[in-house]
Every structure is written in structure tokens, then in C-alpha cells.
Amino acid sequence: MNAKVRLGEFLLTRRSQLRPEDLGIPDYGERRRVPGLRREELASLAGVSVSYYTRLEQGQSLNASPQVLDAIARALRLEEAERLHLHNLARSSAADPGRRRSPAPERVTEATRQLLEALAHVPAILTGRRSDVLAWNRLGHALFAGHLDPGAPERPAQRPNMARLVFLDAHTRDLYADWPAKARAVVGHLRLVAGRHPDDTALHALVGELSAKSADFASMWADHRVMACTVATYRMRHPLVGPLTVTQQTLSQDPSLGQNIVVATTEADSPARTTLALLDQVTPQHGPARPTVRAGSG
Template sequence: MTADPASARNVLGEFLRARRARLQPTDLGLPQGTGNRRTPGLRREELAALSGVSVDYYTRLEQGKEHHPSGPVLTALARALRLDEDARDHLFDLADQLAGRAPRRRVDNTVRPGIRQILDTLRPCPAYVRNRTNDILAANPEGLALLAGIAEWPPERRNTTRYLFLHPTARTLYPDWTHAARMSVAQLRAASRGDNDDAALTALLEELTAASPEFAELWEHHDVRHRRTERKTLNHPVVGTLTLMYESLDVGPDGTRLGVYQAVPGTPDHEAMTLLSLAASAA
């Protein structure tokens, strides 16, 4: 399975098809029917019936021939597809892009001096600032040291999704690498919001699709997730295993956010984090 980067394509239709394929009739109380089903998941007519729209309308929507789905139609589709809150918001974002209702994105990778001061103040907690495509725009020493090996790359290559899929150390740093990779791709999918005009996103997707079959397959799943807080366990080559609480805070326009890792003072995890800070300072 391969993934295509964002381009001048029907991203709303792709999302609907991918999510429709993941549902079986029996999941929604429909009869399975007899004979072999050539369509994976729900058929178009089944989803149309569940959503209360005509088959012809839904087909045109999925094919990119209908550009202005209403709010009630989108709500009905989200309900029929059993989308969670993140995926529902993504569906509406895609529809806004299709209809030209989305505001023009303002790309600004500048990190304010006050945010850089916060990064220093947070030490020894690892912290970094990322844009919506997961480029690291600024970091304290601990933030780079936590992602073991990423500092070997030039600053313009330091991207946490790229690190997960293309840096060999990431495979051992994350004990559950599959979960970390799946969540990173789902977050990137959510951040993309169906944007066909973001050159940086397009370049990143092209690079990762060509270099990693695993990324290509996960991208085609159309999972969507906004990661705000999460407990992360890492097998760090310098300080050993530590579990930290991760928090993500919006600090700028268009998805710029501050990521902070914390541990309760007096715990072994906090001691390991402090050792990481000492090692980062000595490097």
C-alpha cells in the first residue's frame, strides 16, 4: 500500500472512502447479506442510507463532484462513520478546505524570545517547540538529548515524525515503536487539515512515503488524533528507562506548540531526567 502526498486531489473523498472501508455492516446493526462482498467495509448505498442522504449525492461527494456539503450532512456522516471528536473535526476541516471556507494559513516559524526563555526556565524538563508539520523550531538541551541522536542532524532536518521513521535510534528509544509511529502519523494527518498548498508538508510526505513503507501504510489509514497529553516510556541509551508525562500547549499561530516532558520530583524518573540534563549540559 502506498501513500500519496497532499496535492490537488479530493482529500475529503479519500477520507470518506478510507473510513467507510473500516466499518462492517454488522458494526452498525445491518445484515451482512449473502455472497461475497467486493467492497471492503460498507457500501456507498449503506452509508448513504445510514446518513439520510441519497446514494447519488453521497457518490458525488466521495468523487469530489459535490463541493459544499452542509453542516447537518457532515454531522450525519460523522455519526454514521462512528468518528470520534478528532476525526469529526477533521471531516469538517476537509469540507471547509473543499468549499473554500477555510482561512488562508499563515506560515510563521518564528519562535518569540519569551518562548525561548520559557524553554530555558523549564530545565531540567525536556522541552521543544514544533510547528504543525513537527519540525523542531527551538529546544532546550534536554529536549534534544531526550530524542537520542536527533542532534546529529542539521537543524532543518530535525522533525519528530522524520526521526521516528528514519532515525535508527528511534526504534530502540520507544519500547512501543508501533504505537508511537501510529500516533505521530495520526497527529500529522490532523494537522494537515487537507491542505493542498503547504509545500513543506508536501515535501515531508513525499520524503517519508518514499523512504518508509510503514509510514506510507499508516498514512493511508486516515487516523486522526490531536495529542495533548500522554505518558511516555523511553529506553534512553544514556540514562536508561524513564517514564515522563508529556504535555502539548499551543503557543503560536497555525499549530505551533510547546511540548514539555515532566516527572514528579523525588521519583526515579525525575532522577533519570536530572541525569539527562547533566549529560546534555556536559555535551
Template sequence: MSEPNADLREFLRSRRAKVTPEEAGLPPYPGARRVPGLRREEVAQLAGVSVDYYVRLERGRNLNVSESVLDAVARALRLNELERSHLFTLAKPRRGRPRALPPQRVRPGLRLVLDSLTEVPALVLGRRMDVLAANRLARALYTDFDALPARSRNMARLIFLDDAMRAVYADWEGAARGIVASLHLYAGRNPHDPALADLVGELSVRDQDFRHWWADHDVFERTHGVKHLHHPLVGELVLGYEAFTPADDPEQTLGISTVEPGSPSEERLRLLGSWTEPATSDS
């Protein structure tokens, strides 16, 4: 018998707990409810499967479950498109054993693109939110990644364990929860990455917020949005961000900040850039 799929089990339990009977269109349940959200029997009813089948699925047993059943469960649990995709990923047979993945490198052409972006911060993130490269303004905004030990060049470690990095984010909790949810998405796609297990284990031991949010099993994919920052030199910054994945390496992401033309943030970003420009000597 195969080992239970713990990630599938915990994800289904966490999603079930977030849906109320009223949201699912179910009649009121007589008496006191012992669990938050839906009961297993109610999910089975909504998905049109037997209670025994759903219980075995939620326990993480490998049932060779069909796409139609997964679709029905996704609808019953009111999953969004990203959560649905994550469910399908988790439900696949999980063969293999932990193995170290090869080091990631930023190819020269992509690094040239990064360094050509001189007016806004930009960086390249790899697996587990490792910082693979950053342009000058990103180093001025966040930290000098190049000066850190290789193990510390990771956005999750920095945002949870580095007080200076925490202070940069005006909405630290929102940013931190997004990072945890991004790591969960990566974990579903890379269940046998020992470096991820090391990262999650370290952060779970050292930070209670991470430990609590990891147990929520939320998933998130960073594509675009707005972030509010507070830099110790120039003050408040409101920046957009856009994330791009190179066609030849889906495990790398080029993240580029944007700023509204003529805004106070643009002026402050320009000021930060002028203060951190490398000194030039007269010939």
C-alpha cells in the first residue's frame, strides 16, 4: 500500500474548513457543528461521490482519482483556479525520493536585461524564492544580496528572520503570508526538494507566524500587484510589480517594480538611486 499523501490531506482539510454550509447552499444542520466549515459528508454530497470515497481521498490515499471527480471536489470546495490547479498537482502519484536539484544560474542575456533596468528595482528569483540576481536599485531598496552568505539570499528567510527587511514592508503580514503561500505552491510542484524541507523546517522552528501560516495551506502565485514599502532613507514608496517567467526556464522569475510617473514614489526612488550610484573618478 502506498504512503498517504499528507499534502493532499492537509490541503483538502484546510479548504473544507473555509467553506460554510450557507456558502455551499446547504440547508442548516440540526444541532451544534463540531467542525468549522463543511463536514466530509457534505463535501461528498456536493461532489456527487460516496462518503467513503471522499474520506479516503481526504486521507491522502492514492485512488487514481479521475479529473472529473477532482473537478467536482474543486467546485464543492469553491476553489479558485490556482487552488484547483494545486489540487490536481497534489493528487498526482508522488513517486520518487528526495534529491538535490542542480544549482540555478542566471544566463548572461537575462542578467544584461536586469542591469539595463536602471530606473526601477528588479531581481531574478529562483526555486524556493532564492534571490539569484538583483540590479543596483533593488539592492539599495532591500539589501545588498551579494554581501550575504549564499544560504541567506532567500526572500523567505529575509522577510521572516531579518529585522531590517521586515521594516521595509509597510504591510509585513500581507507580504509574509504571500511568501508562505508561494512556497506552498512550489512545494506541490516539487515535493521531493530537500532544500525546501530544510527551509520550511528552519522557518517553522524560528518563527511562529510562519509555522501558523504554513498550516493554513494557502497558495498564491505572484504575477502582478502593488506593494507598500518604507525605506529608512527616502520614506514611503508605493510600487507596482510585474513578474515574468523566461520561456527557457520556468523555475526563474524576473520581478520588475513599476512606479507611477510624476508620483512622490517616483521622486523618492530617483533620490534613492542618486544616493547609491557608484562613485566615478575624473580621468
């Protein structure tokens, strides 16, 4: 699917999700054939012509100005992450295909490894652009994926992917008491990343795989919701230590590469803090295996 189609589908989906009464538009009791706002109503709210908005939604208008996009975002009642997503989609639809480059392989710096190790008593994982787990500390592995090989992130071809785990792995699905909330957050984040990196073929392959294997993912992806996963609270049901409530915070580690560190914290003096301390005690102290460098190798 090209960028023009993605832009048009985003606008169409978000327009259909707005109710005229929420925007003060009278309907005079008339029955609408399709849900949401009409194109002319949205164009009026955004201060653009109906023909211009129609061309934009149909992928026939390029180089929309930032001011026009912001006006449309206000008319659609978009949140900040959604507004930025709209700008990203419009920018990619007007990009020169000849300038596209393949993304560089994702690597973990020694400084990041040291940071994960310093967070010894806080579950932490490093995720890449496509939600691949690039590294995790001992407690991060124990909390989020204790059923997997702790050394898996060190082997690029076998790296766990958090989106796959949430939708296709029974252990991870059971881990979240409110699984739909976690699933929507994952999909919203992938939408945001897809808008920033429209030519990432591996990312689109991941979306295609999840759409084919999970009806839940396909339904949520079609909703075109965008979400910046910065801070969220989840109730978890850990198979070893039982229920606990954690706050997952996503910290941008390298914006240029799309790498993030996800940490899970608990309230002081809470039952969840005690439960997490118990998980720390019952988890083996050795961390995941790290690649060794042979003498004389470059």
C-alpha cells in the first residue's frame, strides 16, 4: 500500500469516527447513509474547499502545507501524536521514491547495555523500531518473557518481537489482565512508526503477518488509531509470583534509530512492589548470554 493510500485511509477513517453532534453540527433529524462527517462538513470546519479536501483524501493532492494539515487535524479533533502522524503521512506521500534507503541493522551500544545492567532491580527491555527485543536485563526477561530463552535477543534472527508476543503468544496474552488495552497500545505504536518509516519493508511484512494470523490485530489495524506509548499502567498476572500492577514507561533511547527502553515500575510500599521484589529473588542471578569476541577477530 503506497503512502497516498495510507493518507487517504487515515483521513477517511478518522472522519467516519466523528459524530456531527459532537461538533455542534445539526442534523435536522435526517438519516445519514454513512457514519461520521461528510466531506463538505469537515472541509468547512478546516477552512478548505471541498474539492481540495476530496483530492487530499483520494490521494490526488500533494504538498499540503503544514497550516492546512494542522487545520484538518483540529477539525478531526486529533491528539498530538495523531497530528504528527498526519504530517508524516502527508510528507511521505510527496516524497521522492528515488531517495529511499534501506534502514541500517539494529545494534545495541555498550552504553545501553551498561544502563540495562545498572537497572538491576527494575525490569527493563530495549526494543527496536519494529518492537524487536534487542536486549533486556535479568528482571525484564523474567517479567515480560520468562518462558523464552534469555539469550534470544543476542541472536538477531531469533529476537523476540513484542508485537508478535502480544498477539500470537498465549503466555503474553495471559500476562495482561486487560489484554485489549495492551493490544491497542501496541497497534497504535506500530501505526505511529509506520507513518515515520513508510518504506520499512520489514515493518510492513510484520504488519502483514500479524494481520493474517490475528483477527484481533487486523481489526485494530483497520481502525487507524495512533498512540504514543509513553506511560501506561497495566495489571499483570505473572505465572510465578501472581498479580501485580506496574507502570510501563517508554524512554526514547535513540530517536534516530527508533530504539526505546521500556521499564516497569511499582508504587512504593505497595503489594506490587513486594511481588516484584519476590520475582527478583526467585529469578536466577545470571543474565542472558552475551556474544564473545575471539582473539584476533575484527
